[in-house]
Amino acid sequence: MFRKILIANRGEIACRVAATARRMAVRTVAVYSDADARAKHVEACDEAVHIGGSAPKDSYLRWERIIEAAKATGAEAIHPGYGFLSENEAFAQACRDAGLVFIGPPPSAIQAMGLKAESKQLMEKAGVPLVPGYHGSEQDPALLQREADRIGYPVLIKASAGGGGKGMRAVERAEDFAAALASCQREARNSFGDEAVLVEKYVTRPRHIEIQVFGDTHGNCVYLFERDCSVQRRHQKVLEEAPAPGMTEAMRRRMGEAAVAAARAVNYVGAGTVEFIVEQRGGEMDFFFMEMNTRLQVEHPVTEAITGLDLVEWQLRVAAGEPLPLKQEDLRIHGHAIEARICAENPDNNFLPATGTLRVYRKPRAAGFERAPVRVDDGVREGDAISPFYDSMIAKLIVHGATRAEALARLDEALAATHIVGLHTNVQFLRRVLASRSFAQADLDTALIQREQAVLFGQEPVGLELAAAAAVARTLLDERALEGTDPFSRRDGWRSHGTALRRFDFEFGGRHAKAELTTLHDGAHILALDGQPAPLAFRGEADTIELQYGPRRTRATVYTDGETDHVFTRDGATQIVSLDLLAHAGEGAAEAGRLTAPMPGKVVSFAVKAGDKVSKGQALAVMEAMKMEHTIVAPGDGTVAELLYAPGDQVTEGAELLKLAA
Incomplete structure (x- = not known):
């Protein structure tokens, strides 16, 4: 076994690899960029080496610096994690040339599977089923349009060298193909340095099911069962589970054997994932090869949970020349696991x-790796910043239960206990997905989010009454904590006789709400919201408040961040803003005619110029952030008065991009 390895990655996967290495008494070396100088993964390793600027191209993609760091620190092997250089055959070969072990497949396997078009031609020879499509090397836009017309719409354009939903678009109509192709090529070029694409038939009601495979240098290859990754947004996974609901033993064996055949076709070594599109037709299911990811996957923990195995340990042992620890007949599925990103x-x-x-950043109580009821994989701590330079994932929450129903209930509890303040997250959205009819009943396909959008978006589970009551209680508790015991110095309205009246103004759900708090001489409270009074009682410790407002009794955890109270309850979470009416007077008028960046990023292009007339919903500009493109559209009809930036400029969130005149 290795004495020391370098982890050529960041964030949660670097922390994850370091944890297994520590358990195996293998020392670790971290690498870090300017933005990650104080990152959690740096502290998780025994040593750390600075490799460059914050942008990935200046640090985590500079493989020559990574190899220099490995040699300088005496590391014997490099673990690439996932993303960045994990599927770069030139980097894998450079490691070999430098006398270092690349903890992954041989460069020839990465190359064979790295380009989707060539890999599909290889899979066809190996007898693995394929989706109808164009996988050729000719990339003339007119030819690609003709191929799409031949295949029949809808079609899916996919970056040949990529993954993770980048450089991918579904196209419903022939007239939309050219614009979608140009956008895919830009994303592919920016993310992978290669704008080649392939075009495939877009399977209706598809499920995304992948098989975990593992090979060694002794000719052994096994499959560690399947993961269902059908719940996606923007072709990126949101929830993953294992085993796949509704999977029969016969279907599992067929898919597993096809995945092993795919791996053997390229003499695969190490951890890999063969991804399939599964077409559902009534009670029947057919599967088609989509791609092979020649690395460990983000969702590998659900496989660890149902098998009781540490896949990173397997990676290290195989890379050190050991045979696979188990044979196919020794592998078993235990219970059900779900991962939420x-x-x-x-x-x-x-x-x-x-x-x-x-x-x-408060997390649910978690313990252990394999088959732990709740597990949290992350690379951040409270107080850390989420920057625009890297992927938007904060953490992975993994649960395991005896059944799918038990795992679902456990995941919802764990999400309810996940409290994040300081930026938008998808935690409450994930809870709504779990509660949706489709997911709860395992009616899965990649369009689940669109199909259930009525219950997934724009929901407010807490409500104004509870949010305002929690905010008022938080204010009064904070004031009490700052005051002495002298009753005449208290600010909560206590009187030796009579009553006290106090007004609160809030912004909630886009509207202004008024509340009046009446404090009776005995200290009891009556809170009237929009003129409707009800008794308010509360007590609290730290951030948690036992709250009763009218007939409703609940426990709320409230964190105050500036003027905003973030309220977390068992039913959901929300935010309510306390207004200082004098301070906010006159705001709003200055915003007319402005069009601002919704997030920090880079201006890719403008679709208009000064003087152009535009209509509501028309595309105005394209921005890129966190490796994805985002189209900015006109909020209403008007005329472009001025463009304030040029393509290639970096902008901050809220920066005015262009001016529109009515």
Whole structure:
């Protein structure tokens, strides 16, 4: 076994690899960028080496610096994690040339599977079923349009060298193909340095089911069962579970054997994932090869949970030349596991990525790796910043139960106990997905989010009454904590006789709400919201408040961040803003005619110029942030008065991009 390895990655996967290495008494070396100088993964390793600037191209993609760091620290092997250089055959070969072990497949396997078009040609020879499509090397846009017309719409354009939903678009109509192709090529070029794409038939009601495979240098290869990754937004996974609901033993064996055949076709070594599109036709299911990811997957913990195995340990042992620890007949499925990806993004605003500081980051109680009831994999701590330079994922929340129903209930409890303040996240959205009819009944396909959008977006589970009562109680508790015991110095309205009246103004759900708090001479409170009074009683310790407002009794955890109270309850979470009416007077008029960046990022292009007339919903500009493109559209009809930036400019969130005149 290795004495020391370098982890050529950051965030939660670097922390994850370091944890297994520590358990195996293998020392670790971290690498870090300017933005990650104080990151959690740096502290998780025994040593750390600075490798460059904050942007990935200046640090985590500079493989020559990574190899220099490995040699300088005496590391014998490099674990690439996932993303960045994990599927770069030139980096894998450079490691070998430098006398270092690349903890992953041989460069030839990465190359064979790295380009989707060539890999599909290889899979066809190996007898693995394929989706109808164009996988050729000719990339003339007119030819690609003709191929799409031949295949028949809808079609899916996919970056040949990519993954993770980048450089991917579904196209419903022939007239939309050219614009979608150009956008895919830009994303592919920016993310992978290669704009080649393939075009495939878009399978209706598809499920995304992948098989975990593992090979060694002794000719052994096994499959560690399947994961269902059908719940996606923007072709990126949101929830993953294992085993796949509704999977029969016969289907599992067929898919597993096809995945092993795919791995053997390229002499695969190490951890890999063969991804399939599964077409559902009544009670029948057919599967088609989609791609092979030649690395460990983000969702590998659900496989660890149902098998009781540490896949990173397997990676290290195989890379050190050991045979696979188990044979196919020794592998078993135990229970059910689900993983939720907690991301910095705003689901109610088209999943725009968010940046900011984790002012509050509280996690559910977790323990262990394999088969732990609750597990949290992350690379951040409270107080850390989520920057625009890297992926938007904050953490992975993994649960395991004896049944799917038990795992679902456990995941909802764990999400309810996840409190994040400082930026938008998808935590409440994930809870709504779990509660949706489709997911609860395992009616899965990649369009689940669109199908259930009526219950997934724009929901308010807490309500104004509870939010305002919690905010008022938080204010009074904070005031009491600052005051002495002298009753005449108290600010909560106590009187030796009579009553006291106090007004609160809030913004909630986009509207102004007024509340009046009456404090009786005995200290009892009556809170009237919009003229409707009800008794208010509360007591609290730290951030948690036992609250009763009218007939409703609940426990709320409230964190105050500036003027905003973030209220977390068992039923959901919300935010309510305390207004200082004098301070906010006159705001709003200055915003007319402005069009601002919804997140920090880079201006890719403008679709208009000064003087152009535009209509509501028309595309105006394209921005790129966190490796994804986002289209900015006109909020109403008007005329472009001025463009304030140029393509390639970096902008901050809220920066005015252009001016529109009515």
